[in-house]
Amino acid sequence: MESFARSQPIAGADTAPSKDATLIYRQSRWTRLTHWLWAISLFFMLLSGLQIFNARPQLYIGKESGFTYNNTVFAIGAENTATGPRGYTEIFGKRFDTTGVLGWSGPAGQETSRAFPSWATIPSYYDLGTARVVHFFFAWILSTTLIVWLVASLINGHLRRDLAPRIDDLKRLPRDIIDHAKLKFHHTREYNTLQKMAYGGVLFVLLPLMIITGLAMSPSMNAVLPFLNDLLGGRQTARTIHFIVMVLLVGFFIIHMLMILAAGPINELRSIITGWYRTDPPAHDGKSSERSV
Numbered sequence: 001m002e003s004f005a006r007s008q009p010i011a012g013a014d015t016a017p018s019k020d021a022t023l024i025y026r027q028s029r030w031t032r033l034t035h036w037l038w039a040i041s042l043f044f045m046l047l048s049g050l051q052i053f054n055a056r057p058q059l060y061i062g063k064e065s066g067f068t069y070n071n072t073v074f075a076i077g078a079e080n081t082a083t084g085p086r087g088y089t090e091i092f093g094k095r096f097d098t099t100g101v102l103g104w105s106g107p108a109g110q111e112t113s114r115a116f117p118s119w120a121t122i123p124s125y126y127d128l129g130t131a132r133v134v135h136f137f138f139a140w141i142l143s144t145t146l147i148v149w150l151v152a153s154l155i156n157g158h159l160r161r162d163l164a165p166r167i168d169d170l171k172r173l174p175r176d177i178i179d180h181a182k183l184k185f186h187h188t189r190e191y192n193t194l195q196k197m198a199y200g201g202v203l204f205v206l207l208p209l210m211i212i213t214g215l216a217m218s219p220s221m222n223a224v225l226p227f228l229n230d231l232l233g234g235r236q237t238a239r240t241i242h243f244i245v246m247v248l249l250v251g252f253f254i255i256h257m258l259m260i261l262a263a264g265p266i267n268e269l270r271s272i273i274t275g276w277y278r279t280d281p282p283a284h285d286g287k288s289s290e291r292s293v
């Protein structure tokens with residue numbers, strides 16, 4: 001298993017020493033492999049999940065759903081108005097016109113009533129069965145990938161060295177926020193505090209919560225782990241949490257992409273594809289400049 005020295009390349013098939021001191025081996029092959037596996041899995045799970053949502057485009061809190069209950073917190077639909085059909089999105093009873101994207105969409109003259117538009121779902125046409133097969137297939141890949149990432153990161157030290165929070169991280173937080181706000185990026189071996197928080201939040205909060213709420217919705221899992229449903233406030237609440245986690249992951253993804261673009265996409269992409277990353281040259285006092293991305 002690979003291990004890292006602070007700015008020393010590691011011996012190994014894909015880690016031939018570099019003559020350039022600022023080029024370091026930063027991401028192990030396990031980090032890279034699992035990163036791309038969960039990125040691909042999440043892509044398919046998002047689009048197939050939106051198709052599954054389209055089959056019943058409302059979210060509720062509690063165990064029950066239906067006309068006799070007043071527990072809808074989110075809905076996407078279409079309604080007839082004096083000017084023709086309009087799409088709407090309703091959040092806690094507040095309605096927004098989302099015609100063209102949510103509720104009522106399609107090519108001009110061929111619009112139909114569907115919650116998420118065809119370009120945002122897999123398959124693009126209505127097919128709940130296929131969407132479920134795709135969703136569950138990638139759910140297994142994602143869950144296995146996370147376990148592989150955890151075991152590899154414990155063994156190769158990635159978790160302890162790169163992601164575990166330290167007292168220093170707290171002290172550095174205000175400066176990190178200011179640096180990010182000024183789009184001032186430092187390229188070092190270590191993740192900065194905001195990165196640790198974001199990656200830790202995704203890997204230890206959002207993705208596990210996504211898997212647990214997914215399991216809580218599965219009837220076969222209800223038989224194996226009946227307490228899971230109650231623990232999450234009922235099947236409908238589990239579905240609502242599952243959806244909220246999806247929105248948070250999409251938010252993470254957008255910020256992740258913006259940060260990569262701002263920090264230097266070639267260098268960032270090289271590190272998550274090949275492992276090699278170019279750090280800032282050492283400052284005059286001999287120390288490398290301190291913070292990263």
Ligand code: HEM
Nearest residue numbers: 031035038039042199202203253256260268269271272293
């Ligand atoms: C849903 C999709 C994605 C998720 C959930 C995700 C999540 C993450 C996480 C958790 C890490 C830290 C991994 C670790 O240290 O073990 C990471 C690192 C990274 N990701 Fe992603 N990622 C996604 C998509 C992408 C895509 C599409 C790209 C490239 C275009 C990308 C580029 C990177 C890079 C360059 C790093 C390393 C950042 C650094 O070393 O400073 N990610 N990502």
